[in-house]
Structure formats: C-alpha cells, structure tokens
Amino acid sequence: MQMKKSAKKIQLTLNVNDEQREVYISPNKTLLEVLRDDLELSGAKEGCGEGACGSCTALMDGKPVRSCLTLALEAEGAGVTTVEGLAKGERLDPLQEAFVEHGSVQCGFCSPGMLMSAKGLLLDNPHPDENEIRRAISGNVCRCTGYTKIVEAISAASEKQETKK
Amino acid sequence: MSNYSFIGKRMARVDSTAKVSGEAKFTADLNLPGMLVGKILRSALAHARILNIDVSRAEKLPGVKAVATGKDIPAVKWGVFRYTQDQQFMPTDKVRFIGEDVAAVAAVSEEVAIEALKLIKVEYEELPAVFDPMEALAPGAPLIHDDFPGNINIHVPIHSGDVEKGFAKSHYVREDTFSSAEESYFQSEPYAVVANFDMSGHLDIWMPNGGPHMKSKPLSNALGIPLNRARVRKIAIGGAFGGRSEIAPGDLICAVLAKKARRPVKIVYSREENSIATRQGHSMITTIKTGVDKQGRVLARDVTCYMDGGAYSSTGPIATSVPFLCMEQAYRMESVRYNGYRIYTNKPIRGMIRTHGRGFACGVDTQLDMIAEHLGMDPMAIRLINARKTGETTNTGSYVGSCAMEETIEKASEKAGWKEKWGKLPPFRGIGMGCNSVQTGFPMGIRGGSKAMIKFNEDGGATVISGVVDNGQGNDHMLVQIAAEELGIWPEDIQLVTADTEITPSDPGAYSQVSTFIGGHAVKIAAENVRKTLFQTAAPILNVGVEEMVAKDRLIYDKNNPENSVSIKKIARISLSREHAVTGEGEYWPKVDPKREWVKNPFGQMCGAFSFGTTIAEVEVDPDTGQVKVIEVTAAQDVGYAINPMILEGQFQGSVAMGGQGGILTERHSWKDGATLNPTQLEYKTPLACDMPKINSIIVESVDPEGPYGAKEAGMSIAMSAAQAYSSAISHAIGVHMKEFPITPDKIVKAIKDKKEGLIEN
Numbered sequence: 001m002q003m004k005k006s007a008k009k010i011q012l013t014l015n016v017n018d019e020q021r022e023v024y025i026s027p028n029k030t031l032l033e034v035l036r037d038d039l040e041l042s043g044a045k046e047g048c049g050e051g052a053c054g055s056c057t058a059l060m061d062g063k064p065v066r067s068c069l070t071l072a073l074e075a076e077g078a079g080v081t082t083v084e085g086l087a088k089g090e091r092l093d094p095l096q097e098a099f100v101e102h103g104s105v106q107c108g109f110c111s112p113g114m115l116m117s118a119k120g121l122l123l124d125n126p127h128p129d130e131n132e133i134r135r136a137i138s139g140n141v142c143r144c145t146g147y148t149k150i151v152e153a154i155s156a157a158s159e160k161q162e163t164k165k
Numbered sequence: 166m167s168n169y170s171f172i173g174k175r176m177a178r179v180d181s182t183a184k185v186s187g188e189a190k191f192t193a194d195l196n197l198p199g200m201l202v203g204k205i206l207r208s209a210l211a212h213a214r215i216l217n218i219d220v221s222r223a224e225k226l227p228g229v230k231a232v233a234t235g236k237d238i239p240a241v242k243w244g245v246f247r248y249t250q251d252q253q254f255m256p257t258d259k260v261r262f263i264g265e266d267v268a269a270v271a272a273v274s275e276e277v278a279i280e281a282l283k284l285i286k287v288e289y290e291e292l293p294a295v296f297d298p299m300e301a302l303a304p305g306a307p308l309i310h311d312d313f314p315g316n317i318n319i320h321v322p323i324h325s326g327d328v329e330k331g332f333a334k335s336h337y338v339r340e341d342t343f344s345s346a347e348e349s350y351f352q353s354e355p356y357a358v359v360a361n362f363d364m365s366g367h368l369d370i371w372m373p374n375g376g377p378h379m380k381s382k383p384l385s386n387a388l389g390i391p392l393n394r395a396r397v398r399k400i401a402i403g404g405a406f407g408g409r410s411e412i413a414p415g416d417l418i419c420a421v422l423a424k425k426a427r428r429p430v431k432i433v434y435s436r437e438e439n440s441i442a443t444r445q446g447h448s449m450i451t452t453i454k455t456g457v458d459k460q461g462r463v464l465a466r467d468v469t470c471y472m473d474g475g476a477y478s479s480t481g482p483i484a485t486s487v488p489f490l491c492m493e494q495a496y497r498m499e500s501v502r503y504n505g506y507r508i509y510t511n512k513p514i515r516g517m518i519r520t521h522g523r524g525f526a527c528g529v530d531t532q533l534d535m536i537a538e539h540l541g542m543d544p545m546a547i548r549l550i551n552a553r554k555t556g557e558t559t560n561t562g563s564y565v566g567s568c569a570m571e572e573t574i575e576k577a578s579e580k581a582g583w584k585e586k587w588g589k590l591p592p593f594r595g596i597g598m599g600c601n602s603v604q605t606g607f608p609m610g611i612r613g614g615s616k617a618m619i620k621f622n623e624d625g626g627a628t629v630i631s632g633v634v635d636n637g638q639g640n641d642h643m644l645v646q647i648a649a650e651e652l653g654i655w656p657e658d659i660q661l662v663t664a665d666t667e668i669t670p671s672d673p674g675a676y677s678q679v680s681t682f683i684g685g686h687a688v689k690i691a692a693e694n695v696r697k698t699l700f701q702t703a704a705p706i707l708n709v710g711v712e713e714m715v716a717k718d719r720l721i722y723d724k725n726n727p728e729n730s731v732s733i734k735k736i737a738r739i740s741l742s743r744e745h746a747v748t749g750e751g752e753y754w755p756k757v758d759p760k761r762e763w764v765k766n767p768f769g770q771m772c773g774a775f776s777f778g779t780t781i782a783e784v785e786v787d788p789d790t791g792q793v794k795v796i797e798v799t800a801a802q803d804v805g806y807a808i809n810p811m812i813l814e815g816q817f818q819g820s821v822a823m824g825g826q827g828g829i830l831t832e833r834h835s836w837k838d839g840a841t842l843n844p845t846q847l848e849y850k851t852p853l854a855c856d857m858p859k860i861n862s863i864i865v866e867s868v869d870p871e872g873p874y875g876a877k878e879a880g881m882s883i884a885m886s887a888a889q890a891y892s893s894a895i896s897h898a899i900g901v902h903m904k905e906f907p908i909t910p911d912k913i914v915k916a917i918k919d920k921k922e923g924l925i926e927n
Contacts, residue, residue, distance in 0.1 A: 042194035043187025045403075047353055048436040052846035055353065083187035096185040100177045103811040106819065107637025108184030109191060109353035109403030138855040141846060143353050143404050144637050146818030146826075147854040149811075 017085030032067035043083035054140030057113035064120035083112035098153035106144035175811040178642040192357035201271040203432035204278040208260035211511040211839035212294035222284040228277035231426035249478035254414040261476035264441035271422040298508035319507040325560035326500025331465025335456030345524025345906040346833035348446040354403020355439040358419040361429040375410035376674015383412040399664040405636035407517040440844035444516030449524030474507040482763035488522025494602035530889040569803035569867040573779040577801040581781040595898025599889020605878040606679040606772035614754030615687040616670035621747035625734030632672025633684035634664040651692030653716025678878035690751030778802035778882030780890040791910030801863035806875035816880030825887030826852040
C-alpha cells in the first residue's frame with residue numbers, strides 16, 4: 001500500500017474482450033483492480049485478494065489467471081477475456097446457457113470466475129471427463145452449490161460443443 | 166400428478182442470466198458519482214479500556230472527507246432483544262474483541278483511507294481478557310459486560326416432564342460430553358456497504374442482508390430518522406447462511422460517514438474482516454445424558470450446553486435455543502431437561518449459522534449410535550423407534566402438522582444400501598446416519614408476517630412487490646413461480662420489486678427459513694385476490710360463475726368448456742376502461758404462540774411447520790494419515806412440497822458440502838489469545854470441487870397443511886443431518902465414537918492409536 005502512493009503512473013494498452021482499452025495506472029495495480037475500477041468491468045469479483053477463491057478468474061490468451069494476483073502490466077499484449085466477453089451480443093455462451101439450465105447458479109458471486117475457469121478448460125480440452133472438470137474448477141470456491149450442478153453444466157456444455165462440430 | 170403449470174416444475178431461475186453474464190451487481194460493484202472509500206479501524210486488543218481517540222491528524226490528511234468514532238453515534242446500546250442490548254457500534258467505553266470497530270474514515274481513495282487510519286491514535290488501558298467459556302464462568306474471571314455477572318449472557322432453562330423419574334425407570338442410561346470448535350460462514354461475497362445521505366436526511370443503503378426490514382429499523386433508530394427515510398435497497402447478495410440478518414456495525418458506520426461527508430461512501434470488507442468482524446459460529450461443549458427402555462425408546466434426556474458467544478449478544482437467546490429445538494423436534498422423548506448457557510468471551514461475535522449446533526446434534530446422534538450398540542440394535546432402528554411423527558406435539562408444546570421423518574430414514578436407507586452395508590463393510594470403511602429437524606420460522610412478533618402487493622398492467626403482465634430477499638437460495642424465482650401459477654400468466658410476464666424497504670411492506674426476511682412459508686404465501690394470497698378481481702370482470706363476458714373459471718396460459722376460461730375463453734390482457738384493459746386498475750394484496754402471518762419467549766417462556770407453538778431430514782454418508786478412512794475419503798452421500802428431506810425440485814437439489818448438495826464435508830472434516834477456527842489464526846480461505850478449508858462425493862438427493866413430500874402448496878423449510882435439515890451422518894460414518898469406520906468436531910485427521914489417527922493401545926473402551 002505504501003508503494004502505491006509513491007508509484008508513478010504509466011500508460012498501458014490492454015486488449016480486453018476484443019477491445020483496445022487505454023488506461024493510465026500505477027504500475028503496481030492488479031489486473032483485477034484495472035478491470036473493476038478503470039474499465040468498469042465488475043463481473044470479476046474480489047473474494048479473498050490472495051488467489052485462494054478464484055472469484056477473480058479471467059482468461060489471458062485463453063488461459064485462466066487469478067486477476068487479483070496478476071499485475072495489469074503482465075496483461076499487456078495478451079488477449080484478456082472476462083465474463084462480460086463470453087456472450088456474443090444477446091447470445092449467451094453455451095457454458096453460460098448450461099449454467100442457467102442446470103441450476104448451477106445460486107448466489108452467483110463465484111459464477112463469473114467459475115465460468116472463466118470452465119471456459120479455459122474447454123478451450124484446452126474440449127471433452128473433459130468428470131475428474132478433469134473437477135480438477136479444473138478446484139481453484140474456484142463455491143459455498144452454495146456443493147459443485148454438483150456446476151460439474152453437470154460444464155459437462156453438458158462440452159457435449160453441446162461436440163454435437164455442433 | 167398435480168395440475169400446476171409451474172409449481173413443482175424444474176425451472177431455470179429468473180435471476181441466473183444476470184448472474185452468468187456478469188450483469189448482476191453486488192454491493193462492491195456499485196459506483197455512485199463522487200463516491201468515497203470507507204475504512205474501519207479495528208481493535209488489535211482483545212479487551213481494553215478506551216482512554217482517548219485522537220483523530221485530529223487523520224482529519225487533516227488531504228483527501229480525507231470524514232472521520233467517525235463512537236462519539237458520532239448515539240450512546241444507546243443495540244441488541245436484538247431488549248434484554249440483550251449490549252453493543253455500541255463503535256464503543257466509547259472499551260473494546261471487547263480483536264477486530265472490533267473503533268473508528269472509521271471516508272477518503273477519496275483506498276490509499277488515503279488506509280493512511281488516515283494509521284494517523285488515528287487510540288490510547289488504551291489493556292485489561293485482562295478471557296478466551297475460554299469455562300474460564301469465563303469461573304469465579305474471578307475478567308468481567309466483559311458489567312451488567313452480565315459471571316459472563317453469562319443467556320441462560321435458557323427448559324424442563325418438560327420429569328427427567329429424574331425417567332432416568333430411574335430407564336433400562337440403560339449413559340452420559341457423554343461432545344464439543345465443537347467455531348466455524349465460519351465464508352459467504353462467497355465479503356461483506357460490503359454503500360450508503361448515501363441527502364441533505365433532507367434520506368438514507369439509501371445497500372448491503373448483503375438476510376432481511377432488509379431487519380436492517381432498516383435499527384438504522385432508523387440509531388440515526389434518529391424516520392423509517393421511511395432509512396431505505397435499504399435491493400442488491401444481489403453473495404450468500405448469507407444465517408450470518409447477515411442483523412444490523413452490522415459497518416452499516417451504521419457507513420451511513421454516518423456518508424452523512425458527515427455528504428457524499429456516498431463504500432466500505433468493502435476484506436476476507437479477514439468478513440471472518441472476524443461480522444459473525445462466526447458458536448463453539449459448544451454439550452453434555453448429554455440419555456435414558457432408554459429395552460427397545461431403545463428415549464425416556465429421559467438431560468442436556469447442558471455451553472456456547473462460546475464471543476463479545477456480544479447478537480441473536481443470543483435464539484442461538485442458545487435452536488440446537489435444542491432441532492433435537493426435540495427430530496426425536497420423541499418422554500421427558501427432557503435443557504440448560505443452555507451462552508457465555509461471553511473476548512472473541513469475535515457469534516451468530517446463527519446454517520450448521521448451528523454440530524457440537525450438539527452430532528452428540529445426540531453419536532450417543533444414539535452408542536446406545537444402539539449397547540442394546541444390540543441397528544442405528545437405523547433406534548432412529549426409527551424415536552422418530553417424530555405427524556400429529557405429535559414437541560416437549561415444548563409445538564404441534565407438528567406434517568412430518569415424514571420415518572420416510573426420509575427409510576428412503577435414504579434404501580438408496581444408500583444401509584441394510585447391506587451397516588456392520589458389513591471392510592475395515593476402515595463406514596456408513597453413518599444423521600437425522601434432524603429444522604423450524605420453518607420463529608415467533609418474530611410484529612416482524613413475523615409478510616404482505617405482498619401485485620400490480621397488473623394493461624398488457625397482461627404483472628409486477629409483484631414483496632419484502633422477501635434472495636441471498637442466493639432462489640427466493641426471487643420462488644415468488645415468480647407462485648405468482649405465475651396463481652395469476653395464470655407466464656413467468657416472463659412477471660417483474661419483481663423486492664427487498665427494498667421503501668416500497669415493500671414488512672417481511673421477516675430470509676431469516677429462519679421462512680421465505681416460502683411466509684413471504685411466498687403472502688404472494689400466493691395476493692395473486693389469488695387479484696385473480697378474483699380478474700374473474701369478476703370476466704364473468705359477464707364468459708357468462709359463467711367465478712367458481713367455474715380457470716386462469717392459465719394468459720387466458721381465463723370456463724373449466725367445463727375451455728373454448729369459452731378470454732385473454733387476461735383483455736380483462737386488464739376492460740377493467741381500465743371501467744375506471745378500475747387491477748391491483749391486489751395479500752398477507753400471511755404464521756400461527757405461532759405470541760406468548761412464547763426464548764428465555765422467559767420457551768413453551769407454545771414455535772412456528773407454522775417443521776421440516777425433517779436424514780442423511781447417510783459412506784466413508785473410507787486411511788488409518789495411517791487419518792484422511793477421510795467420502796464415497797457417497799444420500800440426503801433425503803421432507804420439504805413439504807417441492808416448488809422447484811432443481812433448486813432443492815442445489816440446496817441439498819450445498820448443504821452436504823457445508824454441513825458434512827466442511828463441517829465435519831475441515832472447518833474450524835484456531836486461536837491465539839483471542840486472535841483468529843485462520844481468517845482467510847488459504848487457511849480455513851471450505852470444500853472444493855475435487856473433494857465432493859457423489860450426492861443422491863431424495864425429495865420427500867409430506868404436503869404441510871399450512872404451507873403454500875404444502876411447502877416448508879428446505880436445505881438446513883440436510884446441512885445439519887449431513888454433519889451427523891459424516892461423524893457417525895467416521896466413527897463406524899474406525900470403531901471409535903468421535904466426540905470432538907470437526908473430526909480432523911490428527912484426531913482420527915490418535916483415536917485409532919488409542920484404541921489399539923486399549924485406551925478407549927468403545
């Protein structure tokens with residue numbers, strides 16, 4: 001926190017959800033802070049601030065990252081995707097649709113991070129089995145659901161992708 | 166099968182699209198023009214007299230717009246009950262736990278706010294502190310509140326029947342002591358508040374809450390503003406689990422800062438603050454003496470429970486009673502005596518939690534297992550012989566109008582293969598059963614009922630206005646399902662205005678599992694009333710009596726001749742043309758005994774209905790490491806009637822995670838001199854996806870005579886019984902009845918070793 005005060009601000013260009021965004025920030029700002037405070041993308045949440053809960057998960061070039069432990073500087077030159085970038089216009093991503101249909105959302109605070117971890121998984125491994133799904137979302141804490149319906153939804157979304165091909 | 170259009174159907178929740186798209190706004194996501202960052206200075210001492218607070222340097226720091234201390238709030242102490250008023254939201258006399266709110270600032274940025282907190286100088290005189298409830302009770306212990314001698318915050322004494330006679334005629338009597346550590350809610354969303362005050366004294370405030378009206382009244386009292394100016398607004402809420410019902414110091418502090426600064430203020434708690442400065446679950450030490458006849462029927466039970474309540478009362482009388490009530494509802498007893506003590510210590514404040522009483526309920530069930538073992542009975546048989554039945558009255562005088570406890574035991578046993586597995590599993594494999602019952606409501610006086618209003622629009626759509634709040638459990642969807650069913654329109658035709666105290670009439674909130682039973686019921690009655698109005702207008706058009714009409718699929722028609730129909734939209738427009746806008750209202754108040762009081766008169770009808778749950782867990786223990794692998798869990802609950810089975814399954818699954826997997830295997834706080842050593846998610850282990858077993862959910866429907874469509878509480882009975890099932894299964898696997906919860910690997914390894922060395926009899 002001391003550092004923040006003294007840090008000199010810098011100009012940074014980020015590619016977030018396929019848009020070039022210019023920000024003028026302290027270099028010690030995290031990606032999560034920039035997303036929420038500077039870019040007004042509040043989908044990513046801060047649940048713990050220490051990389052334990054996964055609520056802040058975003059994708060960098062398709063790989064899930066903890067945006068609370070990632071400096072915004074590290075995201076320069078990468079394609080950042082947040083939960084706001086999943087839907088295409090009014091059309092939800094198949095993963096989002098599956099979360100809705102399967103009742104995977106209760107309080108919904110962990111959902112954005114959970115969806116991004118799941119998206120990262122399916123980009124990397126389009127046909128994961130149940131264990132692979134559980135492992136992939138084990139960095140995302142959900143206190144409401146017991147995870148059953150989240151796992152079901154991710155599995156259903158992966159099958160949906162399959163039938164599309 | 167029912168004729169319902171929407172009730173009883175698996176439906177996707179109305180709030181889920183906003184939540185998966187990132188559109189749903191939680192309190193920390195709010196940004197108002199000119200908004201300041203609020204931060205709270207917390208006590209680093211467990212017990213100390215406040216000699217002086219000097220805020221002058223903080224006030225002078227550029228960017229600081231307001232500083233507040235206890236002198237800025239009324240000196241009156243707050244408490245849920247008149248006799249528990251013990252908390253000043255920023256104390257002026259002394260601090261009583263590490264993390265207590267001492268002063269606060271509002272500044273233009275987080276950095277400035279943190280800097281300002283460092284400039285506040287508090288002079289303390291440190292006092293001796295006490296962290297253990299039994300030490301707090303001992304003579305000569307430091308006194309935490311002058312007007313509560315012996316540090317006894319609450320004593321609930323109950324005696325029904327004659328336990329001494331019961332023990333005297335018992336075939337077998339045994340006494341055991343069980344204990345459990347503190348647990349935490351770990352709601353996904355850390356606590357946050359946004360407040361805005363205008364020059365005319367109107368407060369707008371947003372925060373996660375278990376009942377907006379439960380927040381606005383104490384805020385209006387503390388701020389000295391009329392209730393219609395203390396406006397708690399609706400916002401998405403990231404979980405509550407019982408921990409967000411009362412007013413929190415942060416609510417008032419944020420409002421005071423906003424008032425002083427004349428700008429909106431946002432306070433976002435860190436995860437650590439959420440753990441230490443909101444609420445925790447009580448730790449408990451429970452001694453249970455039970456006497457049974459030869460068949461295993463409980464003739465007498467005498468329970469003494471000491472709960473560590475932390476520094477203030479919170480919902481003390483309720484918290485001290487609920488574990489006992491759950492037990493007396495679940496199991497029949499000829500006579501029972503209960504002495505519950507809630508003790509003050511210099512630790513964070515304890516409140517109600519979904520798994521409240523694992524140190525009590527797990528004890529009752531573990532002891533039943535021990536008694537069954539002595540009598541040569543199956544644990545299932547001893548539960549069945551003592552299980553509550555419909556039409557009975559509990560020891561404290563609550564009539565049970567619906568109860569399918571036996572059915573939950575039988576169905577869960579069948580699904581889990583109990584008969585094939587009990588006593589027949591290989592070494593270090595075990596199966597265990599837990600049964601519990603939870604209240605659908607508490608006597609809540611003038612806050613006990615809910616009223617809803619419905620406004621019908623000329624396009625055939627409706628707006629439903631209700632005080633019900635959704636903490637994540639699906640209450641919003643429940644209201645839509647009920648309104649759509651009764652009005653004969655589609656869920657997408659309904660909009661909600663809920664959980665906003667300016668617009669909605671009084672409602673008890675999600676507290677005490679009553680949202681469907683009371684708030685949903687009120688919407689049902691309001692919708693029935695609106696439908697009557699629509700029918701009256703339609704009668705001359707269809708040329709049939711109102712009793713012959715049905716409202717369904719946006720139409721009103723003659724039930725004997727469905728072709729004879731008219732659209733609801735048309736009826737709404739005809740009404741308007743006759744100078745009548747279609748609206749309606751309805752309210753529901755549960756049939757409870759208004760004279761029942763937690764301490765002074767704990768007898769009489771407790772609530773409108775009770776739910777009953779049985780969970781069975783099957784586990785495998787690694788004897789070398791003490792690690793427990795959970796193979797399968799089966800949860801069966803009598804929910805009355807399932808309004809949305811998909812939502813219920815989610816409640817069951819989440820309950821198994823919180824009550825069983827977390828509650829028995831990992832979740833506990835550890836301490837050093839009153840400091841919570843594991844306030845964060847790195848150290849406090851809540852279950853992850855890779856930990857969770859397969860869960861079978863069994864919905865049992867007893868169709869409660871009072872509940873809307875027969876519905877009652879859902880979810881909490883599973884959280885409680887899952888804890889009992891997990892503990893019973895581990896005990897079965899290792900052949901030692903475990904008495905300290907959670908049952909962590911170190912305890913398991915020690916128990917196995919002690920047994921091997923003959924140090925444990927059972």
